[in-house]
Amino acid sequence: MLRGAAMELKEEPMLGALLTAVLMVLPFAGPGTNHVVDDPFTSARTSWYRDAGFGMFIHFGAYSQLEGEYKRSDGSVCQDAEWIMNKCKVPVNEYEKLVKSFNPSQFDAKAVVGTAKAAGQKYIVITSKHHDGYAMWPTKVNKWNLRDHSSFDKQRDILRELKQEADRQGIKFGLYYSTWDWHDPDARNAATFGKYKARMKAQLTELIDNYDPAVLWFDGDWDTDNPPNPWTKQDGAELEDYLRAASPELVINNRISKRAPGVKERRVVDGDFGTPEQTFPSAPIDGQLWESCMTIPKKWGFAKWDTNFKDSKTLTRNLLDITSRGGNYLLNVGPDKLGRIPAPEAERLRAMGSWLSANGQGATVYGAEAAGLVADPAWGAVAQHGNKLYLSVYDWANSLHLKALEPFDVTAARVLGSAQAVTVSKAGDGIDVKPSGAKTSDVASVIELTVKSEVAAPAGTGNGLSVDYFPTSDWTGTPTHRVDPTINFAWRFDGSPAPNIAADHFSARWTGFVQPRFSDTYTFTTVSDDLVRVWIDGKLVVDASSPHQVRVDKGTIALQSGRKYSIKVEYAETVGEAFMKLIWSSPNTTQQIVPKGQLYSS
Ligand code: FHN
Numbered sequence: 264m265l266r267g268a269a270m271e272l273k274e275e276p277m278l279g280a281l282l283t284a285v286l287m288v289l290p291f292a293g294p295g296t297n298h299v300v301d302d303p304f305t306s307a308r309t310s311w312y313r314d315a316g317f318g319m320f321i322h323f324g325a326y327s328q329l330e331g332e333y334k335r336s337d338g339s340v341c342q343d344a345e346w347i348m349n350k351c352k353v354p355v356n357e358y359e360k361l362v363k364s365f366n367p368s369q370f371d372a373k374a375v376v377g378t379a380k381a382a383g384q385k386y387i388v389i390t391s392k393h394h395d396g397y398a399m400w401p402t403k404v405n406k407w408n409l410r411d412h413s414s415f416d417k418q419r420d421i422l423r424e425l426k427q428e429a430d431r432q433g434i435k436f437g438l439y440y441s442t443w444d445w446h447d448p449d450a451r452n453a454a455t456f457g458k459y460k461a462r463m464k465a466q467l468t469e470l471i472d473n474y475d476p477a478v479l480w481f482d483g484d485w486d487t488d489n490p491p492n493p494w495t496k497q498d499g500a501e502l503e504d505y506l507r508a509a510s511p512e513l514v515i516n517n518r519i520s521k522r523a524p525g526v527k528e529r530r531v532v533d534g535d536f537g538t539p540e541q542t543f544p545s546a547p548i549d550g551q552l553w554e555s556c557m558t559i560p561k562k563w564g565f566a567k568w569d570t571n572f573k574d575s576k577t578l579t580r581n582l583l584d585i586t587s588r589g590g591n592y593l594l595n596v597g598p599d600k601l602g603r604i605p606a607p608e609a610e611r612l613r614a615m616g617s618w619l620s621a622n623g624q625g626a627t628v629y630g631a632e633a634a635g636l637v638a639d640p641a642w643g644a645v646a647q648h649g650n651k652l653y654l655s656v657y658d659w660a661n662s663l664h665l666k667a668l669e670p671f672d673v674t675a676a677r678v679l680g681s682a683q684a685v686t687v688s689k690a691g692d693g694i695d696v697k698p699s700g701a702k703t704s705d706v707a708s709v710i711e712l713t714v715k716s717e718v719a720a721p722a723g724t725g726n727g728l729s730v731d732y733f734p735t736s737d738w739t740g741t742p743t744h745r746v747d748p749t750i751n752f753a754w755r756f757d758g759s760p761a762p763n764i765a766a767d768h769f770s771a772r773w774t775g776f777v778q779p780r781f782s783d784t785y786t787f788t789t790v791s792d793d794l795v796r797v798w799i800d801g802k803l804v805v806d807a808s809s810p811h812q813v814r815v816d817k818g819t820i821a822l823q824s825g826r827k828y829s830i831k832v833e834y835a836e837t838v839g840e841a842f843m844k845l846i847w848s849s850p851n852t853t854q855q856i857v858p859k860g861q862l863y864s865s
Pocket residue numbers: 345346482483540556563
């Protein structure tokens with residue numbers, strides 16, 4: 264593993280530098296390259312992340328020293344938090360002077376990790392470098408960092424302290440890193456941007472080698488000229504390759520890429536998970552894992568005037584809504600200039616943890632998935648965990664209706680933390696759940712249903728799909744034939760299905776059979792660039808046949824378990840990036856790349 268090599272060579276600084284230099288230029292791509300490493304929906308690499316459900320974001324940096332206020336020379340006061348240098352137009356040299364006194368002497372990793380544990384948060388993501396470019400570790404790349412530009416104890420390293428404490432207390436450690444940088448002059452200058460990128464890669468190598476993060480959470484992926492941000496989608500793609508080679512177990516967010524000017528939406532092909540911010544979707548995101556990040560007050564970084572803290576009921580219900588839709592909740596704290604988590608934030612987190620640890624209510628979050636068997640109810644949220652449905656009831660009533668999306672039986676029902684009887688009966692388009700007693704909590708009372716739905720057909724013995732790859736974008740010319748285990752490709756800018764197929768102007772036709780394990784209405788989802796059509800049992804289920812940028816399309820079809828249905832997928836790439844993924848889901852099947860065992864080439 265390259266990371267191991269880098270670690271071993273750390274003791275040999277010259278060789279380590281040589282390896283780092285080689286890594287930076289090693290061509291990871293070219294015709295025949297598929298940049299996909301696995302299916303984040305099901306891979307062992309992302310398993311801990313999918314089960315975690317709840318993490319702590321920490322926005323802590325030089326900006327914390329200003330406590331959210333900048334007093335101008337004319338006496339006026341400008342307020343912001345982690346954006347204060349930019350929004351208040353603080354001259355760089357003045358900002359440098361102001362943060363020289365930064366001294367987070369009371370930063371206590373044990374207390375920070377203890378607060379995360381008390382909240383029930385299973386991972387931490389701390390800002391290692393925000394947009395102001397200030398590194399929170401003793402980077403060798405420059406002097407703009409907590410070791411070389413502060414009044415902090417030069418023997419201390421807060422990232423190491425936090426990493427060691429997270430390891431000791433058994434929670435995962437992650438790092439936020441902004442590709443956009445207001446301080447490094449090369450970061451805003453297209454002509455010298457390559458120097459900044461080299462420094463960025465060297466810093467990221469330091470972070471991987473010295474702190475072994477489980478998550479790298481990138482930020483700063485928007486098009487702007489304040490200051491200019493020359494980062495490109497291609498830079499993001501190359502960096503993702505580099506990082507995955509350097510640390511194969513890394514989980515990476517989608518903001519490693521770059522959004523086109525004026526584009527608000529982020530793509531589902533970058534990194535491993537999407538990052539809705541200060542909000543969350545009403546249903547699982549098609550095509551990618553996702554994590555909602557949110558603040559407790561208004562701002563991410565500490566601001567002494569920012570005292571409108573969300574209450575713990577709202578925050579807990581946010582968590583339940585998010586995890587019932589297949590997402591994670593990354594909830595932020597903004598330590599003050601001494602490194603202390605504001606008491607109101609710690610108090611809300613403890614309250615969330617108390618609710619999660621009471622009556623086994625954590626089962627609504629940890630390892631929970633979107634409940635495909637029922638529709639999202641108005642009175643609360645429903646998550647599924649194996650053969651259990653967890654009904655988190657916000658609006659308690661002694662009769663709660665659930666719309667069934669597929670038939671299932673309820674073999675047991677109980678209210679967590681109460682001995683009250685619960686009866687369940689078929690009713691209209693679903694079931695009525697009738698708890699006989701009072702609610703157990705003002706936040707959410709949890710009813711656990713043990714359900715028996717259709718038993719899966721035995722796992723398939725498929726080998727994948729037969730495929731012809733054509734050297735044109737219209738399925739003409741002499742094809743290259745093979746069998747693909749799945750349809751899960753990110754050819755990106757320079758990759759292609761085979762070394763003899765150019766990166767642009769190629770097409771593919773997969774054929775064979777697909778075998779569902781349940782008698783369900785299946786949703787087939789494609790992630791494609793440039794165009795795709797999917798036929799199943801002769802029915803055109805997905806038709807995205809006009810050339811497009813990265814796009815998600817889907818269609819449904821009712822299938823009987825165990826039967827083999829003919830499937831044909833036609834795909835074409837014209838120019839630029841190329842992606843093609845075939846995903847399925849059903850009331851009994853969580854969203855995933857259609858697995859090899861359920862695909863037959865003949
Ligand atoms: O500009 C940053 C902001 O300061 C904060 O870090 C958030 C957290 O997701 N991300 C950016 C805004 O989208």
